[in-house]
Amino acid sequence: DSSVHEAMKLDKKYRSIGIIGGRTGAGPQIMAADEAVKATNTEILAIELPRDTKGGAGHGSLIIFGAEDVADARRAVEVALKELERTFGDVYGNEAGHLEFQYTARASQACEKAFNAELGKSFGLLVGAPAAIGVVLADTAVKAANVDVISYSSPASGTSFTNEVILTFSGDSGAVRQALIAAREVGIKLLGTLGSEPVTDTVPYI
Amino acid sequence: DSSVHEAMKLDKKYRSIGIIGGRTGAGPQIMAADEAVKATNTEILAIELPRDTKGGAGHGSLIIFGAEDVADARRAVEVALKELERTFGDVYGNEAGHLEFQYTARASQACEKAFNAELGKSFGLLVGAPAAIGVVLADTAVKAANVDVISYSSPASGTSFTNEVILTFSGDSGAVRQALIAAREVGIKLLGTLGSEPVTDTVPYI
Amino acid sequence: DSSVHEAMKLDKKYRSIGIIGGRTGAGPQIMAADEAVKATNTEILAIELPRDTKGGAGHGSLIIFGAEDVADARRAVEVALKELERTFGDVYGNEAGHLEFQYTARASQACEKAFNAELGKSFGLLVGAPAAIGVVLADTAVKAANVDVISYSSPASGTSFTNEVILTFSGDSGAVRQALIAAREVGIKLLGTLGSEPVTDTVPYI
Numbered sequence: 001d002s003s004v005h006e007a008m009k010l011d012k013k014y015r016s017i018g019i020i021g022g023r024t025g026a027g028p029q030i031m032a033a034d035e036a037v038k039a040t041n042t043e044i045l046a047i048e049l050p051r052d053t054k055g056g057a058g059h060g061s062l063i064i065f066g067a068e069d070v071a072d073a074r075r076a077v078e079v080a081l082k083e084l085e086r087t088f089g090d091v092y093g094n095e096a097g098h099l100e101f102q103y104t105a106r107a108s109q110a111c112e113k114a115f116n117a118e119l120g121k122s123f124g125l126l127v128g129a130p131a132a133i134g135v136v137l138a139d140t141a142v143k144a145a146n147v148d149v150i151s152y153s154s155p156a157s158g159t160s161f162t163n164e165v166i167l168t169f170s171g172d173s174g175a176v177r178q179a180l181i182a183a184r185e186v187g188i189k190l191l192g193t194l195g196s197e198p199v200t201d202t203v204p205y206i
Numbered sequence: 207d208s209s210v211h212e213a214m215k216l217d218k219k220y221r222s223i224g225i226i227g228g229r230t231g232a233g234p235q236i237m238a239a240d241e242a243v244k245a246t247n248t249e250i251l252a253i254e255l256p257r258d259t260k261g262g263a264g265h266g267s268l269i270i271f272g273a274e275d276v277a278d279a280r281r282a283v284e285v286a287l288k289e290l291e292r293t294f295g296d297v298y299g300n301e302a303g304h305l306e307f308q309y310t311a312r313a314s315q316a317c318e319k320a321f322n323a324e325l326g327k328s329f330g331l332l333v334g335a336p337a338a339i340g341v342v343l344a345d346t347a348v349k350a351a352n353v354d355v356i357s358y359s360s361p362a363s364g365t366s367f368t369n370e371v372i373l374t375f376s377g378d379s380g381a382v383r384q385a386l387i388a389a390r391e392v393g394i395k396l397l398g399t400l401g402s403e404p405v406t407d408t409v410p411y412i
Numbered sequence: 413d414s415s416v417h418e419a420m421k422l423d424k425k426y427r428s429i430g431i432i433g434g435r436t437g438a439g440p441q442i443m444a445a446d447e448a449v450k451a452t453n454t455e456i457l458a459i460e461l462p463r464d465t466k467g468g469a470g471h472g473s474l475i476i477f478g479a480e481d482v483a484d485a486r487r488a489v490e491v492a493l494k495e496l497e498r499t500f501g502d503v504y505g506n507e508a509g510h511l512e513f514q515y516t517a518r519a520s521q522a523c524e525k526a527f528n529a530e531l532g533k534s535f536g537l538l539v540g541a542p543a544a545i546g547v548v549l550a551d552t553a554v555k556a557a558n559v560d561v562i563s564y565s566s567p568a569s570g571t572s573f574t575n576e577v578i579l580t581f582s583g584d585s586g587a588v589r590q591a592l593i594a595a596r597e598v599g600i601k602l603l604g605t606l607g608s609e610p611v612t613d614t615v616p617y618i
Contacts, residue, residue, distance in 0.1 A: 003348050004345050004348045004355065004373075006355070007344075007373070008344075008358055017341075019342070021336045021369075022336070023303070023369060046360075048337070048360055050336075050361035050367055050368060050370075051257055051366075051367035051573075052368075053258075053259045053260075054465075060361070060369045062341075062361055064341070096435075130433045130435050130462075130474075131472075132433025133433070135420075135429075135474075138419075138420075139416055148415070149415045149418070149419045151419070154420075154458075154460055154474065155460040155462035155472070155474055155572070156461065156572075159462075160362075160367035160463075161367065162462060162464075163435060163462035163463075163474070164462075165474075167416070209560070210551050210554045210561060210579070212561070213550075213561045213564035214547075214564055214566075225544045225548070227544025227545070228542070229575060252566075252568075254543070254566055254567040255567060255573075256571075256573055256575035257567075257573035257574070258542070258575040259464075259465045266542065266543075266567070268542075268543040268544055268567055268575070366573035367463075367573065
């Protein structure tokens with residue numbers, strides 16, 4: 001409806017919207033949405049990161065796709081939901097916190113909107129929670145490979161006050177992956193010292 | 207005390223204050239405070255919405271009444287607490303999230319302060335959590351009746367990063383109620399697909 | 413690494429950093445860090461207050477020490493961790509909320525950075541959660557002794573949307589302690605009416 005469109009500050013040319021929301025997780029949903037916009041005739045209208053109380057120290061998510069045709073909006077949601085299995089692959093949690101690692105060889109509009117990634121370039125993202133662990137992971141990643149830092153987010157800036165540090169970076173695809181793999185190794189050890197062995201619920205893809 | 211008054215940025219003419227706080231819920235407390243200012247010689251000095259960790263995806267509340275006389279401040283708190291039973295009537299929750307619907311035929315100072323409602327006019331409010339459900343409810347409400355949107359709040363703006371979408375609107379009182387009833391019907395179904403049947407703890411009033 | 417240093421907006425002269433993080437608690441960590449900077453050749457580079465979901469209605473913390481020498485950074489972390497036992501002494505909790513009282517005869521850089529305390533002066537801090545209790549504690553403290561209010565924080569300003577009121581103040585050291593003791597007495601009674609007797613996990617020091 002157009003009065004809601006206006007209140008939501010959405011461009012009226014998108015007569016249909018597709019919505020993805022999660023109480024737990026933001027990175028996996030954003031990466032999944034990134035694949036969905038590549039695969040469909042849609043655009044990302046909004047990415048918002050609630051500070052939900054479910055799921056510990058991190059964000060939930062609200063992602064809105066816009067499409068001129070309702071079939072495109074529906075298709076984008078379907079693609080994104082299918083991708084979630086994969087994009088949750090490198091999310092590792094235990095009772096003390098969580099770690100997340102994401103990689104794409106070719107960033108699209110969701111990574112651009114959420115993290116200022118350059119379209120079409122290799123892109124990496126790492127999250128450490130509690131934030132103190134994230135600081136160490138960020139340091140580890142940039143020392144492990146020749147990557148360019150895009151953004152550094154922490155409880156007081158760039159997050160919704162979550163207890164996380166989030167680092168995003170670009171570079172050639174080998175370097176981005178190498179930085180992520182080094183940080184993942186350190187992160188799993190470090191978070192493991194605060195609780196049980198951190199595990200993923202699905203299958204690592206990086 | 208006057209140095210606290212100053213730090214709290216309260217007008218010194220209010221020598222007494224009445225305080226209502228909740229770890230769970232903001233809309234019901236605001237609507238109850240709205241009745242309390244109508245019924246007493248007080249004003250609303252502050253309405254703040256903490257992101258508490260109790261009560262899932264939504265807000266807590268802190269509401270401060272000001273009065274020149276301590277009896278008025280006390281009376282406002284009493285009226286508000288008594289109204290809470292009613293204003294929690296259309297709050298529906300399950301393990302996946304919650305819904306809230308509020309209506310007043312005549313908005314007063316609390317609705318104005320919290321939501322920019324026009325004094326003395328019909329006013330409706332709906333909340334959907336997680337936020338993705340709220341987007342659908344907002345769309346449903348404005349399609350169901352001829353109402354004017356006052357505000358649309360989402361995790362990144364107008365909320366304290368809660369996983370909610372909140373829509374407020376005015377119109378003639380029949381239209382406001384019709385919009386709320388339509389959204390409530392859709393909301394209970396939709397939230398029910400993510401968990402058990404959403405239920406209220408008290409008695410619906412709309 | 414220097415690209416992370418830059419993204420974190422840290423002065424490059426600090427080649428080593430020490431990190432303290434908590435999912436639960438901010439005041440105790442800040443007071444402990446305050447002792448640590450007094451005792452070591454370090455500075456406080458950052459104090460951030462996540463809104464973690466662990467630990468109820470309050471903040472977590474991320475504190476970063478900077479040092480030119482790695483031994484100093486490590487020593488600062490050691491001192492701070494050792495102080496935590498004491499600084500958690502006047503934190504009282506039950507299922508309904510929590511209270512916190514902190515005192516130092518001589519505020520240092522962490523109190524200055526986090527709360528705008530004057531260096532070298534007596535400093536007191538009180539927290540009440542839920543926020544409605546904090547309003548009463550703030551009023552009690554300033555009525556009990558001749559103290560100067562430094563800051564008043566509430567869910568909508570000065571906190572990360574936590575359900576807390578935080579008051580900080582200075583004055584002569586007897587007055588600061590007297591204000592804290594009066595507020596503590598009222599706070600324990602008041603929070604106790606909402607649940608079980610509020611207790612500390614360690615030993616009160618004020």
